[in-house]
Amino acid sequence: xxxxxGTPEIKTTPHKTAPLAERMRPRTLDEYVGxxxxxxPGKPLRMQxxxxxxxxxxxxxxxxxxxxxxxxxxxETTQASFLEFSAVLSGIKEIKQVMADAExxxxxxxxxxxxxxxxxxxxxxxxxxxxxxxxxxxIRLIGATTENPSFELIAALLSRCRVYTLQAxxxxxxxxxxxxxxxxxxxxxxTLGLSxxxxxxxxxASYTSGDARAALNALEMAARLADTxxxxxxxxxxxxxxxxxxxxxxxxxxxxxxxxxxxxxxxxNSDADAALYWLGRxxxxxxxxxxxxxxxxxxxxxxxxxxxxxxxxxxxxxRDAMDFLGSPEGDLALAQAxxxxxxxxxxxxxxxxxxxxxxxxxxxxxxxxxxxLRNAPTGLMKSLGYGEGYKYAHDxxxxxxxxxxxxxxxxxxxxxxxxxxxxxxxxxQRMDEVRRIKEEKKxxxx
Numbered sequence: 001x002x003x004x005x006g007t008p009e010i011k012t013t014p015h016k017t018a019p020l021a022e023r024m025r026p027r028t029l030d031e032y033v034g035x036x037x038x039x040x041p042g043k044p045l046r047m048q049x050x051x052x053x054x055x056x057x058x059x060x061x062x063x064x065x066x067x068x069x070x071x072x073x074x075x076e077t078t079q080a081s082f083l084e085f086s087a088v089l090s091g092i093k094e095i096k097q098v099m100a101d102a103e104x105x106x107x108x109x110x111x112x113x114x115x116x117x118x119x120x121x122x123x124x125x126x127x128x129x130x131x132x133x134x135x136x137x138x139i140r141l142i143g144a145t146t147e148n149p150s151f152e153l154i155a156a157l158l159s160r161c162r163v164y165t166l167q168a169x170x171x172x173x174x175x176x177x178x179x180x181x182x183x184x185x186x187x188x189x190x191t192l193g194l195s196x197x198x199x200x201x202x203x204x205a206s207y208t209s210g211d212a213r214a215a216l217n218a219l220e221m222a223a224r225l226a227d228t229x230x231x232x233x234x235x236x237x238x239x240x241x242x243x244x245x246x247x248x249x250x251x252x253x254x255x256x257x258x259x260x261x262x263x264x265x266x267x268x269n270s271d272a273d274a275a276l277y278w279l280g281r282x283x284x285x286x287x288x289x290x291x292x293x294x295x296x297x298x299x300x301x302x303x304x305x306x307x308x309x310x311x312x313x314x315x316x317x318x319r320d321a322m323d324f325l326g327s328p329e330g331d332l333a334l335a336q337a338x339x340x341x342x343x344x345x346x347x348x349x350x351x352x353x354x355x356x357x358x359x360x361x362x363x364x365x366x367x368x369x370x371x372x373l374r375n376a377p378t379g380l381m382k383s384l385g386y387g388e389g390y391k392y393a394h395d396x397x398x399x400x401x402x403x404x405x406x407x408x409x410x411x412x413x414x415x416x417x418x419x420x421x422x423x424x425x426x427x428x429q430r431m432d433e434v435r436r437i438k439e440e441k442k443x444x445x446x
Contacts, residue, residue: 019216024177025069034212049078058143060145060149062168062209062211063146064211071144081112082115128156143161171205174205174210174212181216182196194226203239225240256287260292270346272342296315300312303348304341307347308422308423314337345421349419350416400437400438
């Protein structure tokens with residue numbers, strides 16, 4: 001149907017040559033699997049659909065959880081014309097044309113749902129173009145994104161939409177979808193007369209990380225392999241169909257930051273097993289190992305610090321080993337560094353001290369360097385008092401002079417407060433000794 005046809009543009013019976021995932025796309029809320037936190041009776045999205053609430057919305061969730069399907073079901077349920085729009089393939093010119101068409105359709109009493117896949121790929125100007133039409137109710141916008149809307153969508157658009165967070169499907173839900181596809185004779189694989197081991201379906205569900213589309217695609221491949229033999233989908237056949245595990249990962253998206261955060265916090269909490277797991281997840285999913293190496297070096301200076309100063313050398317060596325060997329040989333060097341960091345004594349004392357220094361620099365005036373700390377290479381500078389009162393520490397008892405080295409307004413300020421962990425315990429003792437020597441010299445002078 002065209003835009004002005006008055007009925008949804010939904011193909012309820014995809015052609016038999018369409019991919020299995022497309023053929024098995026749910027057509028009603030009763031067929032839809034998952035997202036019970038939104039669609040169970042009395043839940044917010046279910047109520048919005050049942051009340052035919054025309055508010056625009058954003059679906060945020062990982063791939064293959066039914067964002068597009070849910071938008072189509074809403075269009076079917078509310079008898080709205082459905083327009084699917086890709087943020088990857090379209091620009092602002094196409095947006096304005098679609099909006100103009102939707103306004104004309106509204107004059108004929110046709111309601112329009114505009115579904116924008118990967119809406120986060122639109123820039124600010126393109127997102128701005130939606131605002132007046134969403135505001136007037138010319139269109140009902142449903143955007144789908146795998147990225148955090150708070151970071152990727154403009155505030156003005158977010159304020160006009162309800163954001164619903166969709167969750168990855170559980171393995172049990174994926175298995176149920178696979179069994180439905182195996183038995184469905186109209187849209188699925190039921191006419192093939194195939195059976196499947198429980199272990200095979202569990203493997204397909206586990207290895208596709210909650211992505212129903214990926215699981216159905218893998219099942220379709222497994223069915224082709226089994227159709228030439230004993231018509232039984234075994235675990236071995238499922239493994240052939242999968243080839244390698246599908247890991248949810250986007251090196252430029254939120255999951256990238258989620259995983260590196262999990263690695264960093266596992267190391268900080270001295271959990272070597274968890275740290276190894278998150279490292280493995282990142283590398284297996286295709287993360288740039290040199291990015292991981294740089295972040296591991298950062299962890300050495302931020303969370304280990306002077307409690308185990310050799311950690312910095314170890315992580316730099318791991319970075320060099322990865323650069324020299326590449327993956328997969330260099331992965332073990334990163335694993336070694338990660339385990340060491342997790343088990344090393346922890347201190348963020350230098351990190352905290354430097355943060356306090358930066359704060360004081362921002363908040364206080366930039367005082368001149370005290371005269372006694374300045375060099376006096378010329379007679380003029382010496383006559384102006386440069387270097388006057390300076391005490392050469394090597395000539396002093398204990399190699400410590402009773403001399404203030406901070407600006408006057410910050411005199412006595414303490415930034416570095418070592419912990420009692422690892423090597424820092426010795427540094428703390430040395431700092432106490434330095435303060436004692438200074439205090440004794442000050443008392444003698446007075």
